[in-house]
Each structure stands twice: as C-alpha cells, then as structure tokens.
Amino acid sequence: MSKLVRRLRGAAVAGGAAVVTALGYYTTLDVQKKFELASxxxxxxxxxxxxxSHRLGILAAKWxxxxxETRPDPDCLRVQLWGRTFPNPIGLAAGFxxxxxxxxxxxxxxxxxMEVGSVTPKPQPGNDKPRVFRLPELKATINRYGFNSAGADAAAHHLESFWKRVEHHxxxxxxxxxxxxxKNKLSEDAADDYAIGLMKLGKYAxxxxxxxxxPNTPGLRALQGRQQLQDLVTFVKTTRDNLDWGPGGPPPLLVKIAPDVSDADKADIAAVVAATQVDGLVVGNTTISxxxxxxxxxxxxxxxxxxGPPLLSLSxxxxADMYRLTGGKVPLIGCGGVSSGEDAYAKIRAxxxxxxxxxALAYEGPAVVPAIKQQxxxxxxxDGFANVADAVGADHKAAGGGLKRSRSWGRGG
Incomplete structure (x- = not known):
C-alpha cells in the first residue's frame, strides 16, 4: 500500500471520526442552541x-x-384565514x-x-450571471434573477413527493x-401562462x-394596469372556478403587486380586487428605487x-394604502424589509x-425565525392585543380611519 493511500485512508478515518463527534455534540444541544449554531x-x-450561497442554503434545507423547531407557538400568534390555520403569521416569501x-x-x-416559486410553465434559465449582489452594510440585496425556473412539471414532481411524505408524517x-x-420571458400570452401554472400546481397549494x-421580466409590471390586471385575474379565476377541486374546494387566489406603484395604480388595483373578488394581495415585491x-x-x-431593510418604509x-383602499376587507400579506418582530408588527398594524x-433569512440565518416570533x-x-387578528390595521383604527404612522416604519429610509 502506497504512502499516499495510507495517508488518504488515515485522513478519511480522522475526518469521519470528527463528523461523528460533531454530530454527537449537535444532538445534545437544545433547540435554541441548534438555531444559533446554524446561524x-x-x-x-x-x-x-x-x-x-443561496444554492447552498437550499441544499442544506433539502438535506x-x-x-x-419543536417548541409550540404561543396561541396569540395563530391566524385563521381562507379556512386555513396558520400556526403563526411569519412566512417565507417566494424566490427562496x-x-x-x-x-x-x-x-x-x-x-x-411559505411560498414556493415563482414557477414558470416551461423551464427557463433566467438572466445572465452575475445577477445577485449583496449590500452587506445595509443587510440588503439586489437581484435580477429573471424568473429562473425548472418549470411547472419539475415543481409538480417535487410538490407531489412532498405531499406523499406528509401523508405518512x-x-x-x-x-x-x-x-x-x-410567466415565461418569451411568452406572448401571460394569462395562459398563469392558467397553465394553476392547472398544473394548484392541487398542491x-x-x-x-x-x-x-422587475426582472420585461413587460411584467405592465400587467398591473387596471384593464390588463382585470382581464388577467378574471381569466385565471374563471379557469380556477371551472376546475374540479374535490371536497376541499379551490385554492384561494392572490395577486402579488410591486411597491413601485403610483397612487393612481393603487386605486386601480383596489378597483380590480373589488370587481374580481380576488382572495388577497401580497404587498409587495422588490423595488427598483x-x-x-x-x-x-x-x-x-x-x-x-x-x-432588505431599505425597503421597509416604502413597502x-x-x-397601508392598499388596506385603506380595500376598506380592510381583503386579506393582505405584507412583504418587504422585515428583519425583526417590530418590523412584522408594523406590517400587521398597517x-x-x-x-x-x-x-433577513439570508443575512441572519435560521435563528431569525424564532426571534421574530418571540418579539x-x-x-x-x-400593546394589549390578545392575538394577531386584533392588531391587524390598528394604525388605521387609532387614527379614526386615517393612518397613524408606526414608529418602526422609517428605518429603511
């Protein structure tokens, strides 16, 4: 046996022993310590x-x-919405x-x-690399991924496998x-793309x-215009309503809008929401500002x-504007700049x-999730709220229908 082979074998044995020792130590830690170690x-x-780094994070979660988390959430964080029970209101945005x-x-x-996606009907590579840039001093990121996606069929395979595991566990x-x-970058029929996605993936959602x-798919934000959005949502909603969903009924349908919208755009979006009776809005996405x-x-x-945090104030x-324009009658998911429990609370009050x-997950690691929930x-x-639902829109109610600006809004300015 050559000296090199003996050295490699010795290194492998030593490395294996180190891994076993590390895993043994890890299993002795309490849950909070495990979160801190991961972060x-x-x-x-x-x-x-x-x-x-993003890809490694996905692989780490996958493996x-x-x-x-094995600790139960406090009852005050439980949310009932669309006939679903959310154990707490903190979610992971699409794109991760x-x-x-x-x-x-x-x-x-x-x-x-959590949201998975965005998923496009056909696979597409997205924009050229590099396409993700860190601003570490601000704990912010700029990305121009461009809907890189393995496509709806690949996502359906992963989702079906996940649900089969859930059946047993x-x-x-x-x-x-x-x-x-x-939607696919080169698609000429956006409504058809969203309908295809719904038909292929809706049963798993x-x-x-x-x-x-x-902002990274040419022409996509133009679909937020009043007539374009109304036609799109009507088509996709009609597609949904004509499918057989079984005893559970159809999945709620939401629209995700940008933070870079004018006052006129906001009013138009609110009008479309009322006309189409869409089930909710995600407010919002990344900003080009x-x-x-x-x-x-x-x-x-x-x-x-x-x-990241510079987006908090704008988003x-x-x-808050969409809550006011929809009269507080449409469920809203607040997204943009959240990195603490105070930030999440500001969104809820708005x-x-x-x-x-x-x-925040990219910068702070897994420990940010329990930290935000506790905060x-x-x-x-x-502030004397028994649960999340009691605090939703509290800034509007405190201002008598207007808006009382929450103290933590201005961090990102």
Missing part, C-alpha cells in the same frame, strides 16, 4: 458568491441540515425555494407558511403552503399567487430589485394579516 455559519457563507425542493426543511424552521408540514406563479410584480444610503453604495447602481406605506421575510408576541402583549 453562526452565516459569515462563512457570505464569503461565497451570493447565488452560490435536513437546518434545525427543526423557487422549485419547491426544500419545503420540509424550510417549514421545519417554524414558519407559519403529518408533523412534517406544520404550516400553510403557497405556490407563486410566474393551500393558496396560489399570481406574480405580476417582478434606491432609497437613502443604497444610492451611494458601490452596488447600488446594479439593475434589479432591491430587498409598509404601500401596504393592515397585514400575514407577513413574509426573505433577505412579535411581546409586541402584541405590550
């Missing part, structure tokens, strides 16, 4: 290319390397698990819900699952989201959508029934 790898991951590969691991973090899915639909707000310090950042000039204002995060429960108790 401690963040600085190492951020030495990698941003997209490679069961993320910690699993684009192809529905890692639902089990991500749900296991203790999320109340119901505890795998403590939260609610949404599917976010996109607790709710479905029509994404017309990504560059507020505050972002404009001066070396990466601030990159094309694409900005996410929460749009959320009108959100549910709240999504994304960039949110403390905010509710501090």
């Amino acid at each position: 401690a790898t963040g600085p190492l991951l951020r030495t990698l290319d941003a997209e490679d 069961g390397l993320f910690p699993r 698990d684009k192809d529905a590969e890692a639902i089990k691991g991500l749900m296991g973090l203790g999320l109340g819900f 119901p505890d795998i899915k403590p939260g609610v699952l949404g599917v976010n639909l996109g 607790d709710f479905v989201v029509i994404n017309v707000s990504s 560059r507020p505050g310090a972002v404009a001066e950042h070396p990466q601030g000039g990159e094309a694409g959508g900005l996410s 929460t204002q749009v959320l 009108g959100a029934s549910l709240v999504e995060l994304y960039t 949110l429960a403390e905010c509710l108790a501090r």
Whole structure:
C-alpha cells in the first residue's frame, strides 16, 4: 500500500471520526442552541458568491441540515384565514425555494407558511450571471434573477413527493403552503401562462399567487394596469372556478403587486380586487428605487430589485394604502424589509394579516425565525392585543380611519 493511500485512508478515518463527534455534540444541544449554531455559519457563507450561497442554503434545507423547531407557538400568534390555520403569521416569501425542493426543511424552521416559486410553465434559465449582489452594510440585496425556473412539471414532481411524505408524517408540514406563479420571458400570452401554472400546481397549494410584480421580466409590471390586471385575474379565476377541486374546494387566489406603484395604480388595483373578488394581495415585491444610503453604495447602481431593510418604509406605506383602499376587507400579506418582530408588527398594524421575510433569512440565518416570533408576541402583549387578528390595521383604527404612522416604519429610509 502506497504512502499516499495510507495517508488518504488515515485522513478519511480522522475526518469521519470528527463528523461523528460533531454530530454527537449537535444532538445534545437544545433547540435554541441548534438555531444559533446554524446561524453562526452565516459569515462563512457570505464569503461565497451570493447565488452560490443561496444554492447552498437550499441544499442544506433539502438535506435536513437546518434545525427543526419543536417548541409550540404561543396561541396569540395563530391566524385563521381562507379556512386555513396558520400556526403563526411569519412566512417565507417566494424566490427562496423557487422549485419547491426544500419545503420540509424550510417549514421545519417554524414558519407559519411559505411560498414556493415563482414557477414558470416551461423551464427557463433566467438572466445572465452575475445577477445577485449583496449590500452587506445595509443587510440588503439586489437581484435580477429573471424568473429562473425548472418549470411547472419539475415543481409538480417535487410538490407531489412532498405531499406523499406528509401523508405518512403529518408533523412534517406544520404550516400553510403557497405556490407563486410566474410567466415565461418569451411568452406572448401571460394569462395562459398563469392558467397553465394553476392547472398544473394548484392541487398542491393551500393558496396560489399570481406574480405580476417582478422587475426582472420585461413587460411584467405592465400587467398591473387596471384593464390588463382585470382581464388577467378574471381569466385565471374563471379557469380556477371551472376546475374540479374535490371536497376541499379551490385554492384561494392572490395577486402579488410591486411597491413601485403610483397612487393612481393603487386605486386601480383596489378597483380590480373589488370587481374580481380576488382572495388577497401580497404587498409587495422588490423595488427598483434606491432609497437613502443604497444610492451611494458601490452596488447600488446594479439593475434589479432591491430587498432588505431599505425597503421597509416604502413597502409598509404601500401596504397601508392598499388596506385603506380595500376598506380592510381583503386579506393582505405584507412583504418587504422585515428583519425583526417590530418590523412584522408594523406590517400587521398597517393592515397585514400575514407577513413574509426573505433577505433577513439570508443575512441572519435560521435563528431569525424564532426571534421574530418571540418579539412579535411581546409586541402584541405590550400593546394589549390578545392575538394577531386584533392588531391587524390598528394604525388605521387609532387614527379614526386615517393612518397613524408606526414608529418602526422609517428605518429603511
């Protein structure tokens, strides 16, 4: 046996022993320590290319390397919406698990819900790389992914496999699952693309989201215009209503809008929501604006959508406007800039029934999920709210129908 082979064998034995020792130590930790340990790898991951780091995060969740939350959520965080029970209002936005590969691991973090996607009918590569840029001083990101997607058939395969596992292990899915639909870049019929996505993936979803707000697909945001949006939603909703969904009924249909909308756009969107009786709105997506310090950042000039704390103020204002324009009658999911329980609470007071995060998970790691939930429960108790539902739209009610600006809105300016 050569010296090299002996050395390699020795290294393998030593490495294996180290792994076994590390795993043995990990299993002795309590849940909170496991979350903290997982988050401690963040600085190492951020030495990698941003997209490679994102991919490693998906693989870690897929391979069961993320910690699993076993502590129950406080009753005050439970939300009833669309006939579904959300154990808490904190969800993961679309864009993290684009192809529905890692639902089990991500749900296991203790999320109340998550969206997979955006999924396009046909596979497409998205925009050229590099297409993701970190602004670490601001804990923000700019991306121009461009709906990179393995396609609806691949997502359907992953979703079907997930649900088969849930049948045998119901505890795998403590939260609610949404599917976010996109259109192919070269498609000439957006409505048909969304209808195809609904037909292929709707049966796997607790709710479905029509994404017309990504800034990285040419012409997509034009679908937010009043007539275009009404025609689109009417077509997709009619498609949904004509399908046989069985005893569970059809999935609720939501529309995801951009934060970069004018007052006239907001009024038009609210009118379409009323006319089509869509089940809810996700407010909003990434922004093409560059507020505050972002404009001066070396990466601030990159094309694409900005996410993270600099988006908080803008996205929460749009959320509040949509709550007011819809009379508080349409469930809203608040998304954009959430990185703390105070941020989530500000969204809820502005009108959100549910709240999504994304960039905070990339910067803070898995420990951000239990931290936000704990902080949110403390905010509710501090202000005398028995549950999330009681706090929804509280800023409007406190202002007598107007809007009382929450103290944490301005962080991202």
